[in-house]
Amino acid sequence: MNATPLSSSNQRKRFWIPTILFASTGLLALTAVPIYGFVYGYHWYQWLAFAIFGALCSFSIAAGNHRLWSHKSYEAHWSIRLLFILFSAAAMQNTTLNWCASHRYHHQFIDDNNRDPYSAGRGFWFSHIDWMMHEYPSSYLDYKNVKDLQRDQLVMWQHDNYVPIIIAMNLGLPIILGIITGDVLGMVLLAGVLRLVVNHHTTFMINSFGHLWGRRPYKGSISARDNAFLNLFVFGEGYHNYHHTFQIDYRSGIRWFQYDPTKWLIKSLSLVGLTYNLRVAPPIQVQKVKVEQLFKQAREKIEKIKDKESWQEILESEARGFAKLLKNWKSLQFLRHGEKHGQPPSEWELTSIQTKIQELEYGLKMQGKRLKILIGKIRPNEGAATP
Ligand SMILES: [Zn+2]
Ligand SMILES: [Zn+2]
Structure with missing residues (x-):
């Protein structure tokens, strides 16, 4: 691990857009969401929208940005790729192109504080969220490692139209659902705000918890861990030591009893021809x-x-x-x-x-x-x- 001396994050240049996004949505999730619930109550269909919308976002990050685009561990029909491109934008974790560029460097330079964009060597807070809120030597991407994705029309369409897409997905969709069901604000708070915050922090947990606590049955020399508890919240992405050792594998939990909904989704879609060329480690x-x-x-x-x-x-x-x-x-x-x-x-x-x-x-x-x-x-x- 790199022993670069660290200066405190408040001496570093702040990236205001992600800071305001994380702070405002987090604050609303902790205040407006419960207050509205106590005063007006939420309906079961708002919770259902929260769950379905949340699952679509998590799958689009795990099966889409991660296992499909970053690692090319399988191929998918355009309809599935379109779904993933829309809902990974709804998850607001930067464009798929940027997400994959960071993630490929994370694999290539794992634990190198100056080149791994979310190196666990800089601690929990950095690898969880601060790497997006402050400038670090690893903050800037040169896109040299995503030339293949720059030829992907859907990826580039999302990259070039990111702002209108995230507004349509994060505000437009909950507002339409709210108008249909008769409670716009309740729907925006649950399927918009709370869903986004939960999705953010569960994904971020893979970079923080997933590199600090757990077992290392495949590679002891890297910080990535297998953590069955974390895995319950991250759609099967918690077998992170295995994943860092065999990144071309479309699975993360390879044993039949290991909970990995993303693997089940990719496998199920392959049975109807919507995903194909699934790759596994020998x-x-x-x-x-x-x-x-x-x-x-x-x-x-x-x-x-x-x-x-x-x-x-x-x-x-x-x-x-x-x-x-x-x-x-x-x-x-x-x-x-x-x-x-x-x-x-x-x-x-x-x-x-x-x-x-x-x-x-x-x-x-x-x-x-x-x-x-x-x-x-x-x-x-x-x-x-x-x-
Ligand atoms: Zn990965
Ligand atoms: Zn990792």
Whole structure:
């Protein structure tokens, strides 16, 4: 992490538009929204509009700006892209082009305080919201990393017409819904203001909480964390350590039981042909990374105890097994791509290679299990701990 000396945010140039936006909507959400509720009450359909509008915004950020445009983890029909472009504008987190440019730099320069636009190294407040309200070395985008998106007509249409679109989505839509249902102010407060504030801070939590608290089962060297609790509020974006390790994957929670509504949405849309070319990280690669991380944890734990030798021996034997497995995997990859015999493998050979890779993947899974048990058995500071 970069150890650049930090000056306090109030010495920095302030960006007034986002500051006023966050402060005014936040203040209204804390005052006008509850006062109106106590005095006049809200109807169930206003809460329903709040929920549907909020979900559309969150999905448009998570499935649209994030997994579709920033990471290209799948492709989508124009109707879905149009929906995402409109509701990601409604979420008012800057244009899709700017959002993706910042996010790609966030991945590329993660934890580098001068280049990661919302580096967790500058602390909770910065990574949550202050990075948008004050000038920092990482504030300015050169758009070099979004040249592909500059060729996307929908992305550029939204970028060039951002102000009228956000006004239409954030005021126009709630006002129309209010006129239809007979209570304009109530609808504007719930489906407009409260929805926007909730959407802002839940997304921002991924950059703050998601980089400060949680587990790092895939990559311990970066601040991004898997946080199942945070995940409940962010439509499946909370498995952030996995995401930073395998950003091309359209999923964030890869296990069947992991709550990831964005993954379910993308997958469901693919069943009716509205999304396609869904990309996933190869399962064996995922297992490999997980095992490497467990080796690292085991080594760190062993370093802290007095009687290291017996544990080190076990670990070395596991490491030899791991190296052998990786070697086998490499030669299977050579075979699969026809690099070994100079010609592509037959259908049967491919099937055989595939099942052998699955065997190796299972082997890695079991090795991960052994390493977890081993880590659990090593008791730091107990001196003569034995296997
Ligand atoms: Zn990402
Ligand atoms: Zn991140």
